[in-house]
Amino acid sequence: MFRRWCMGCVALVLLGTGARAADDRNPLAGDAKAAKAGEYQFRINCALCHGLGAHGGGRGPDLTRAVKKHTHSDADMFQVISNGIAGTAMPANGTNGQGVGMTDVEIWQIITYIRSQEVKAPAQPVGNAAHGKALFYGDANCSLCHMVEGKGGRLGPDLTAVGGSRTREALIDSVRNPSQRLAWGLTEATKEFPQEYESVTVVTADGKEIKGVTLNEDSFSVQIMDSSEQIHLLEKNKLLSFQKSRQSAMPKYGVDILSDKDLEDIVAYLISVGAK
Ligand code: HEC
Numbered sequence: 001m002f003r004r005w006c007m008g009c010v011a012l013v014l015l016g017t018g019a020r021a022a023d024d025r026n027p028l029a030g031d032a033k034a035a036k037a038g039e040y041q042f043r044i045n046c047a048l049c050h051g052l053g054a055h056g057g058g059r060g061p062d063l064t065r066a067v068k069k070h071t072h073s074d075a076d077m078f079q080v081i082s083n084g085i086a087g088t089a090m091p092a093n094g095t096n097g098q099g100v101g102m103t104d105v106e107i108w109q110i111i112t113y114i115r116s117q118e119v120k121a122p123a124q125p126v127g128n129a130a131h132g133k134a135l136f137y138g139d140a141n142c143s144l145c146h147m148v149e150g151k152g153g154r155l156g157p158d159l160t161a162v163g164g165s166r167t168r169e170a171l172i173d174s175v176r177n178p179s180q181r182l183a184w185g186l187t188e189a190t191k192e193f194p195q196e197y198e199s200v201t202v203v204t205a206d207g208k209e210i211k212g213v214t215l216n217e218d219s220f221s222v223q224i225m226d227s228s229e230q231i232h233l234l235e236k237n238k239l240l241s242f243q244k245s246r247q248s249a250m251p252k253y254g255v256d257i258l259s260d261k262d263l264e265d266i267v268a269y270l271i272s273v274g275a276k
């Protein structure tokens with residue numbers, strides 16, 4: 001009896017506070033004034049990741065593509081903008097990642113704006129994905145440190161979804177200039193700032209040097225993955241030395257090592273996987 005009552009209460013709470021589309025269709029669809037207001041909202045809350053003009057940026061996909069991955073209808077989009085996408089960097093409305101909390105009307109304005117920016121023609125595919133895959137697991141050595149669809153190394157971030165969540169340009173940039181913008185680890189909602197893949201070198205009390213990337217860190221401890229994928233949890237006050245660096249653990253791939261064409265092929269491969 002109690003349990004049934006409680007389940008009802010949970011359902012009520014979910015209905016009451018769960019952000020869900022009040023309507024299935026955008027009440028402001030096609031309204032030019034709403035699009036303008038939405039552009040303003042977008043700039044404050046979304047452009048950091050999705051770029052100005054919604055063309056995509058270092059942290060989020062191009063939203064001007066008519067065919068999207070998670071969202072088809074306006075109602076889907078309302079849901080995604082309200083609740084975020086679990087397991088990705090896409091934050092829920094009003095959480096740390098996404099600036100100030102928006103009202104339902106403001107969310108519809110943003111959707112109106114995004115729709116006004118959509119380009120109908122699909123982008124021309126560039127690069128040869130099959131060749132890119134061969135390079136990724138072969139000569140280019142990417143799979144030494146990165147996993148795609150469960151295969152590969154773990155020192156760097158899993159790249160299965162990266163092709164769907166970042167632009168072509170941003171991917172190319174990550175390979176040509178890894179240190180310019182370090183990748184984020186999985187964002188935890190409780191963290192004010194997402195953990196980045198910083199490089200770290202420590203010397204333990206018994207004089208052993210460990211080099212790797214930080215997985216997690218707080219004031220007292222740090223979790224490190226070393227280059228042979230061993231994970232170490234260390235207490236900071238017991239270390240002889242602790243040095244972090246924003247120099248990426250990923251080697252910089254210049255054109256002498258990886259030609260523009262080969263890089264296009266690898267990016268085409270990542271985009272083909274990310275679109276699934
Ligand atoms: C901290 C970075 C970040 C912020 C801020 C952010 N997003 Fe996202 N968003 C993402 C990422 C990353 C994805 C892709 C998730 C995936 O598929 O891996 C995404 C996905 C989306 C999608 C789904 C796209 C598709 O293909 O279906 C929509 C729509 C979207 N975001 C809208 C917004 C709007 C509107 C805002 C501002 C109110 C916003 N986002 C703020 C990172 C962000």
Ligand code: HEC
Nearest residue numbers: 140141142145155156157174178181182183197248249250
């Ligand atoms: C020696 C290990 C290593 C190798 C080899 C390596 N990477 Fe990385 N990669 C990393 C690490 C560590 C990061 C996280 C730090 C950073 O962003 O630079 C990273 C980050 C990235 C990112 C950014 C991911 C994000 O979420 O923003 C991309 C894209 C990437 N690597 C692609 C590649 C490709 C493509 C290759 C092969 C051409 C490659 N990497 C080879 C270690 C490596």
